[in-house]
Amino acid sequence: MHRYPALSPAIVLILAIIVFGLLNERFLNPANLSLITQQVAVVGTLAIAQTLIILTAGIDLSVGAVMVLAMMVTAQITIETGMPAILGLLLGLLVGLAAGAFNGFLVTKLRLPPFIVTLGTLNIFLALTLLYTAGATVRGGEMPDLLTWSGTTFNIGGVNFTTGVLMMLVLYFAIAFILNNTSWGRHVYAVGDDKEAARLAGIRVNRVLMSVYLAAGAILAIGAWIQIGRSNAASPNASGELNLDSITAVVIGGTSLFGGRGTVWGTLLGALIVGVFRNGLSLAGLDVLWQTFAVGVLIIVAVSVDQWIRKVRK
Structure with missing residues (x-):
C-alpha cells in the first residue's frame, strides 16, 4: 500500500459497492448509477484543482466558492446582456483565472499560508457572488443551450452518462498526462x-505555485459549466459541501496533505468513494447528518493511512 497509494482507495471503493449493493437492490440500478456519476462529475472536477494545490503542500478552501462565482457570472451576464454563450463561458473562465491569480498572489508574494488565504477568499468570493446576484437563481430554461449542454445524456450499457462526466474524464486524462510527462508536472511534485530543495535545484518555486493556482482556477471554471448542466440551473447556494467533499476525495485518493505525493487517478477513486458512500447511506435511510459523519470518518482514516505511509517511507 505504501508503494501504490491508489491501491487502498480502489479496495475501499470495490468493498463499498459490494456492501451497498447487498444492502439495497436499488443501489446497482442503472438509474441510480447514473445519478452517482452525475454527482461525482462536479466533485471530481473540483477535486482535480484541489489535487494540484495539495500536491504543492497547500490546500484550497475556496474551490466551491470560486466555482459558484464563475457559474453565476457566466449565467447571469449571458441572460442579462444577450451575450453569446461562448463569450459567457470565456468570461467565467476569466473569473476562475482571476480568483486563482488572487489566491496565488497572496500565497507567493505575501507569503501567507494557503489555509488562511483560502479561508479568507472563501468568504470574499461568496460575498461577491451574493452581491452580484442578489441571491437570485438563474434557471436552465432562461439560458442558451450551450450553457446546459454539459447536462445532455448518452447511454452506455444501460447507464445514462452526462456530457459533464465525459468532460471530467477528459480533464483527468489531460492533467494526469501533464503531471507525468512534462517538466511542469515534475516541478509541481518537487515543490510539494x-x-x-526545489529552489536550490533551480526551480522557480513562486512561478510554479502561481501557475498551479491559475490552473486550478481554470479547472474550477470548467466545473462551473458542468454544475450548470448537472442542476439545469445556476444557483448562488450551490457550493454546499463541495469544499469538504473535494478535500475528502483528494485525501482518500492517496494524495499526501504534506505535498509531493499523489495522483489524480487516486483522486478520481476518492471522488467515487464519496459519491458511493453518500448515495448508499441515503438509500439505507440514514439521515444526511450521518452521511456527513461517515465522510468525516473517511477523512480521519485516510489521513491516518497517509501518516503511516510517510513513516514506512522513512
Whole structure:
C-alpha cells in the first residue's frame, strides 16, 4: 500500500459497492448509477484543482466558492446582456483565472499560508457572488443551450452518462498526462516535496505555485459549466459541501496533505468513494447528518493511512 497509494482507495471503493449493493437492490440500478456519476462529475472536477494545490503542500478552501462565482457570472451576464454563450463561458473562465491569480498572489508574494488565504477568499468570493446576484437563481430554461449542454445524456450499457462526466474524464486524462510527462508536472511534485530543495535545484518555486493556482482556477471554471448542466440551473447556494467533499476525495485518493505525493487517478477513486458512500447511506435511510459523519470518518482514516505511509517511507 505504501508503494501504490491508489491501491487502498480502489479496495475501499470495490468493498463499498459490494456492501451497498447487498444492502439495497436499488443501489446497482442503472438509474441510480447514473445519478452517482452525475454527482461525482462536479466533485471530481473540483477535486482535480484541489489535487494540484495539495500536491504543492497547500490546500484550497475556496474551490466551491470560486466555482459558484464563475457559474453565476457566466449565467447571469449571458441572460442579462444577450451575450453569446461562448463569450459567457470565456468570461467565467476569466473569473476562475482571476480568483486563482488572487489566491496565488497572496500565497507567493505575501507569503501567507494557503489555509488562511483560502479561508479568507472563501468568504470574499461568496460575498461577491451574493452581491452580484442578489441571491437570485438563474434557471436552465432562461439560458442558451450551450450553457446546459454539459447536462445532455448518452447511454452506455444501460447507464445514462452526462456530457459533464465525459468532460471530467477528459480533464483527468489531460492533467494526469501533464503531471507525468512534462517538466511542469515534475516541478509541481518537487515543490510539494521540499520547496527549499526545489529552489536550490533551480526551480522557480513562486512561478510554479502561481501557475498551479491559475490552473486550478481554470479547472474550477470548467466545473462551473458542468454544475450548470448537472442542476439545469445556476444557483448562488450551490457550493454546499463541495469544499469538504473535494478535500475528502483528494485525501482518500492517496494524495499526501504534506505535498509531493499523489495522483489524480487516486483522486478520481476518492471522488467515487464519496459519491458511493453518500448515495448508499441515503438509500439505507440514514439521515444526511450521518452521511456527513461517515465522510468525516473517511477523512480521519485516510489521513491516518497517509501518516503511516510517510513513516514506512522513512
